[in-house]
Amino acid sequence: MKHPLRVVVAKPGLDGHDRGAKIIARAFRDAGMEVIYTGIFQTAEMITRTVLEEDADVLGLSILSGAHLHFADEICRALREQAAKEVLIVMGGILPPPDIPKLKAFGVAEVFGPGTPTSKIVDYVRNWHAAR
Amino acid sequence: MSKPSEPTSIGTASPDPETWKSTTLAASLERLPKRKEAFTTLSGLPIDDLYTAADVNPGASAKEIGLPGEYPYTRGVHPTMYRARPWTIRQVAGFGTAEDTNGRYKYLLAHGETGLSTDFDLPTLLGYDSDHPMGMPEIGKIGVAVDTIDDVRLLMADIPLDQVSTSYTINASAFALIGMYEVVCKEQGVAAGKITGTCQNDILKEYTAQNEYIYPPADAVRLVVDTMEYAAATMPRYNPVSVSGYHIRDAGATAVQELAFTLAAGHCYVTEAVKRGLTADSVAPRISFFWNIQNDFFEEICKLRASRRLWARMMRDWVGAKDPRSWMMRAHSQTSGVSLTAQQPDNNIARTAIQALAAILGGTQSLHTNSKDEAFQIPSEGAIKIAVRTQQILALENRVTDIVDPLGGSYYVENLTTRLEEEAEALIRQILDRGGMVCSIEDGFIQRHIADSSAAYQRDLEAQKEFIVGMNIHIDPEDPLPFEPFELDPGLAERQIKRTQGIRRSRAQAETTSALKEIENAAMGSDNVMPAVVRAIRAQATVGEMCDVLREVFGTYRGPIVY
Numbered sequence: 235m236k237h238p239l240r241v242v243v244a245k246p247g248l249d250g251h252d253r254g255a256k257i258i259a260r261a262f263r264d265a266g267m268e269v270i271y272t273g274i275f276q277t278a279e280m281i282t283r284t285v286l287e288e289d290a291d292v293l294g295l296s297i298l299s300g301a302h303l304h305f306a307d308e309i310c311r312a313l314r315e316q317a318a319k320e321v322l323i324v325m326g327g328i329l330p331p332p333d334i335p336k337l338k339a340f341g342v343a344e345v346f347g348p349g350t351p352t353s354k355i356v357d358y359v360r361n362w363h364a365a366r
Numbered sequence: 367m368s369k370p371s372e373p374t375s376i377g378t379a380s381p382d383p384e385t386w387k388s389t390t391l392a393a394s395l396e397r398l399p400k401r402k403e404a405f406t407t408l409s410g411l412p413i414d415d416l417y418t419a420a421d422v423n424p425g426a427s428a429k430e431i432g433l434p435g436e437y438p439y440t441r442g443v444h445p446t447m448y449r450a451r452p453w454t455i456r457q458v459a460g461f462g463t464a465e466d467t468n469g470r471y472k473y474l475l476a477h478g479e480t481g482l483s484t485d486f487d488l489p490t491l492l493g494y495d496s497d498h499p500m501g502m503p504e505i506g507k508i509g510v511a512v513d514t515i516d517d518v519r520l521l522m523a524d525i526p527l528d529q530v531s532t533s534y535t536i537n538a539s540a541f542a543l544i545g546m547y548e549v550v551c552k553e554q555g556v557a558a559g560k561i562t563g564t565c566q567n568d569i570l571k572e573y574t575a576q577n578e579y580i581y582p583p584a585d586a587v588r589l590v591v592d593t594m595e596y597a598a599a600t601m602p603r604y605n606p607v608s609v610s611g612y613h614i615r616d617a618g619a620t621a622v623q624e625l626a627f628t629l630a631a632g633h634c635y636v637t638e639a640v641k642r643g644l645t646a647d648s649v650a651p652r653i654s655f656f657w658n659i660q661n662d663f664f665e666e667i668c669k670l671r672a673s674r675r676l677w678a679r680m681m682r683d684w685v686g687a688k689d690p691r692s693w694m695m696r697a698h699s700q701t702s703g704v705s706l707t708a709q710q711p712d713n714n715i716a717r718t719a720i721q722a723l724a725a726i727l728g729g730t731q732s733l734h735t736n737s738k739d740e741a742f743q744i745p746s747e748g749a750i751k752i753a754v755r756t757q758q759i760l761a762l763e764n765r766v767t768d769i770v771d772p773l774g775g776s777y778y779v780e781n782l783t784t785r786l787e788e789e790a791e792a793l794i795r796q797i798l799d800r801g802g803m804v805c806s807i808e809d810g811f812i813q814r815h816i817a818d819s820s821a822a823y824q825r826d827l828e829a830q831k832e833f834i835v836g837m838n839i840h841i842d843p844e845d846p847l848p849f850e851p852f853e854l855d856p857g858l859a860e861r862q863i864k865r866t867q868g869i870r871r872s873r874a875q876a877e878t879t880s881a882l883k884e885i886e887n888a889a890m891g892s893d894n895v896m897p898a899v900v901r902a903i904r905a906q907a908t909v910g911e912m913c914d915v916l917r918e919v920f921g922t923y924r925g926p927i928v929y
Binding site for chain 1: 488489491492494500501503504507508572576577578616617618704706707708709741742743744817820821824827828834837838851852854924927928929
């Protein structure tokens, strides 16, 4: 049997809007995953370090501040360079549609916009895990 | 003409509601049962089969409801309400540099907006200059970047500050922006007694909802009281605090929690001022409020009515304020941002219009209507124009402005107003009994309430007990993007940093340093920091430098993580 998935939910930058991050952290926890929620005011380095130290399988980023391209680029790049294993990076928040292809090019596997049911996000992560 | 005969009850049943339930209602339910087992408001308060005169303020009299412009202000703070003057159309705006936002202000005023409101960018809100590494990725993204007095001069350029009132949405670093606003008003020649405007400056809800805080809560409250004391003495018509339920609600709270946590915060600021030796009547009249208008139409109307009555009682009976202006709650309202959908965004126009109508029927003094594209971006000009036009339609076409408190006396509205007031009062008393707002923030009590309500609503949404059209029902397979994209100038960060660094190089540094030292001395003791802050502003100190001085004195704070 596979180990329970370890998920880091993180709030990069100075954005304080954490309703979505808390909802998704709770949904992952209720789905039996091990959740580490970083809280607010996290730099890209802090988030990368948390993912590595916690040996996380999944990183969920929540950004509503418009700084998503900056942080996704930095964090995806750092994890690609430093993580020993593949980390699934998913993202949610206020994300203009024209930016979504750019986020995916950086290495964000999927973007879940406002109104996405948490069950859809949990299923996405589970399916990714099952396929590995 | 003969007098019409006395009305008789229609049908055969008695007008007694209990008999109605057992006869007329029971027979109807046998044929057609209710479409759901329990009816509740969006906040979970039960809704009965019927409301009658017997349900209006159980155990209370007409005195409790009162009349418009009189204690306890249930029916509105003004005797005339919108018959004398409509609400202020006040759209919050802010992005890019001061010049960019100034341009948007002029666009809004040209389209009939009657008051201004500013959103600041995250570095400004959190007291980092634009060239600080924490600030750089976020310059100008969700608000305007302000580092020095020069930015506020540009922000307010060509705006007649003696005629247009301006609101600043800023909290942790509010002391700096209040000082900058005062200086710029004076430079424009506005006499101190004529300066109007509002600063949000409600730090307590930052720790529970919006999360843009810097210092430990008790020190931050001291700064708020410093600004209240300073404004009362120097700008008597300025509102230094706008106690905000908006963010609490959008973070997931119920209407009752929004009422309770907001009024408890207002109470905290007034009682802290009293502890300092000020009278309640010297500060309470200049405290305003800011409410979130969600989707439950009647609950939101009742919430505004209940908020006024409860605040009036709290100020008169709990705090002992004597001046009626201290009892009178004046409020700004904004339609709910969190209720906007990314799916079928045109639907947000209808959603916002209905919420706006609730705010008006509830008696708001000013109103922001959200734009349809805000689930994606800073609103485009086209989208914000529809939002302004929505308010103008309500103000000019529907005649809802011609009646004062048109729902006063409605069995349901009066009943729900009382229930919201009672539930909120019980929660406020619980907070006071456990030591007040600061300790209820530090131990996560309030955050726990909000997180649980947010999770419960999400559960109901996913179980389709609650519906959002276009999101979990009546879903379109593909959403086209029917709006214009909003794009920031990619060169704005560079422009902003250049301006700020140029000022740091050219200013009389000795004067700046000495003013900053003066802020430090005041903060370490019990002197009001504001006179030193204003001196530092005139000496071109930056927001970041002033906030750093206070970081050294107060330290920084990280709240408990509650989810």
